Amino acid sequence: MDESRPRRPAAQAGTAGRTPDVASTLDLLQRARRGDRDALNDLFERYLPPLRRWARGRLPRWTRDLRDTDDLVQETLLQTFARIDAFEPRHEGALQAYLRQAVVNRVRDEVRRVSRRPTASPLEDQEEQADKGVSPLDEAIGVEAAERYEAALQRLRPDERELIVARVEMGNGYEQIASAHGKPSADAARMAVARALVRLAEEMDLEG
């Protein structure tokens, strides 16, 4: 298996350009915390686009009505970068997961905050409310399938889960994934993603 060659050159879709490495990220984080604007900009350039893309697919529509997703993601990133003193990412993937979790937490906070308020408009009936809870992902593959996908993803090993999210949801290139997840080459990263996908499909099958 390991020696099998891909049939075509690995597609390098997604984020182009530099491949971040852990050392440079740590360095950027430290500089950003000291107030270095350039470092903060670099961090944003590196992490904001994929996180935005991810958030757009995942957030239920009604949360996106609360506030522009991009603002929310950006704000969360800003706060997270400022406070992750204690965080020592072992690899890039861990940092990405950490940032995603920060966005998820932030969304939850926002949801709680809004649910304490009376509904924006009495015109909206329950059906519409329910309708708005659907995310683009739910719409694309159906709520049930989306739940199955999500549940299976959560049952995977963290490294498998990160590989899938990085490639499928965030559209990272294989070079980047290799460097972020400690794979020797882009090809190796591609095969690791593929195997993780098969594991995911197997998990999904368990749901029936």
Place this chain on the structure above:
Amino acid sequence: MKAEERLVDLAASVADGAAVDWAAAEAGMWETEARGGSEALRERRIVRHLRLVSDVAELYRSLPDAGRAAPEFEPPQPAGPKWGRLVLLDRVGEGMSSEVYRAWDPELQREVALKLLKVDGSGAEAARWRLLGEARRLARVRHSHVVIVFGADRRDDRVGLWMEFVKGSTLDDIVRRNGPLGAREAAVIGLDLCSALAAVHAAGLVHRDIKAQNVMRETGGRNVLMDFGTGEEIKQATGSRLAGTPLYLAPELFARKPASTASDLYSLGVLLFYLVTGQFPVAASTFEELARAHKRRESRRLRDVRPDLPQQFIKVVERALSYDPALRYESAGSMEAALRQALDRTRPIDVAPPAPKPRSIWRWVAAAAGLAAAVTFGAVLSRRAPEPTTITPAPAVATVAPLTQIAVLPLADLSGGTAPPFLADALTDQLIGTLGQVRALRVTSRTSILQFKSATMPLPAIAKRLDVGSVLEGSLYVGDPSPSGERLVSINARLIAAGTDTQLWAQTFQRQIGDLFALEADIARAVVRAVRVALSPAEAARFEQGQTTNQAAAEAYFQGRYHLNQFGTGNFRRAIVAFERAIQLDPKYAPPYAGIARAQMSLGTAGVIPQPQARTAALAAAVRGLELDDALPDAHVTMGDVRFLYDWDWKSAEQSYRRAIDLNPSLSAARVQYALLLSARNLLKDALDQARRAEQLNPLSADAAQIVGLMLYYARDYDAAERQVRRALEIDPNLARAHLGLSRIQEAKGEWKQAIASTERAISLAGGTELVWEAHLARLRALDGNFDAARRDLQRFETLNNTGKAHLAPEYLAYLHAALGNQERALDLLELAVGQRDPNVLWLKVDPRLDSLRQNPRFQELVGRLGLD
């Protein structure tokens, strides 16, 4: 290939985003595997799951790429009753024949205003034509201050017109809610409406219904001319029908004359009258009363109702309200120009009604004859090529300073202790410095605004005392740190036009505490826009330059500035420590170097550190600061001081001062120093000019007033000098320096007794004596004829000097010897002082105290040694 391998291969394709023939993939699994049915089925299901994952990947790929482009999310789809495709949200207005709704256009996904006719049945057809007419008229006018029409139609048996939904209030609501506006605010609205009307007229239309209810003030300040229900083609504007709200109608319309561009301008005049008074020029409760009042030419004049308004504004409104249409402005464009001039009160303005020119009479006749095309052409023509305006002398009214003379009041700190104590002061300071770099502005110096910290005096009164046309005031609030340690700084700022006490602009600025400089630049830019000053590219660039991104460095710098502003040697030292910390945090940050240079210089002049040491330290810091940023006005001033006071290098010093003034024309300190240099060179006219400018910039500074007095003293204009120093003492009666200055003037005038009294007062105010002042007193005694006392003092000073118990600089002994008639001894001592490059003898050339020596060749030689020419 094994099933497992094939699955991984397939998954890789999914991961690649490559196209997969799913049918073939499923079939392939099924056919090639000769294994048991359940296993094959499972694999087939796995393929299907992978297909699902492929859909997920596809979805993510299809999402708008995260970049600069704004995400296109579907907004909520509101429900409600519908008209055509439009969803009615709520009713926002109602007229005689129509209702206006806020509605949602689901196709274009935007809010619109929908005007629905109430009429149904038989009248619908005529109503539809009327509404279509309005839509067509609106559609012909494309202007940012005229509402944009989207469409008109009949749906579900109701006729409707939908247009841009303008969020805001009508001007009528605003006046009813808040009371009359100030002249400036009204004039700004008038400008917008004039330009809107010019576009309406240029499209060959008259509006016919200009009124406060028909103008929306959009949130954000855009004024939009709304309703066009009665607008008419100029060529159809006959006298047959009276439309519009009667109170706004021009008098000629009551006489069945046709509506015209001139009658629209009359209505605009009524609107402006209403905005500033809440009343109408012709008051009447019935239509008949109104017609009668017009016939008798009974109307109130704005100058009687609001005599407090600027004359220029009053005249523009009154000309628009002329009974005779020919006496009104020739076009909306010319009224706009006159309003613009009224806004800029520094220029004389065209308020005189035009002399009846052949062309305007012809125009009126043409209009009366219904030659609409000619009228329209005339309007367009006069808009394109405005007549040169008649320049009349500015009316003799109390002059109000132009808006570009501006005072930044101390920011109030509302944080209740959460903000660093120096922050509000430092930001105020910083704003003054930033705005001062704008050539077109005159920004009041810090010393003069300090006393208005938390003052309750009305802003116009403050403005009057500071001689400024606009006042920026604001408050600062620093939020609690968020869990992540971020803190938001909010500044509520507003700019007031002092002449009219109207708010030009108000805004809340908010940034992270790390972005203080950006926050401050935001405010500065908003101020510049509000007073309508154009920034040169260099000035605009300065707003962004030269600052640090290091928050801690910025705070340390602010703290240093705070100490430096407090004066006193302890504070100078504290300032140096803070500045050094700022540099340590950001070695490329230039302003702290300028701060160190200033503080070292001050320590030197205060005699706390030896002058050569002060010179070296100040020079090094100023040089380093200027290496990092050549545009630091403060560093140039210190550089000039070193060159002037220590090096006696006039040329370099002059260059430095000029550069500082060039960089910040509002920097009064630079002008004071430059004045001192010019006076030493006996260029007293220029020196006085600089000193006076410094005083204008710093009108409540006793020191600035005193420097002007000093220049007048050197110019031998002793009476003027005394008046000036007494002014300084009015500002600060306890300023010892000013009492001493007064004594020198009195001395020059031969009023020895008064001079002695003034000196004694200075000594008592200073809470003790200094040798220098005692020497001055001894001198005055000698001049007063009390030679014995003076000689005893002289002996005492010399003993002190000889025993090293105290030191009186040689020039002071020289002054005393000169008063006692010992010319040669005085010259010896002066030569000594010049040899030591003592800064105090720099003014030999102009100092009245040495007038008795002036004819002496040795003195002239000495003056030559200063190299002042």
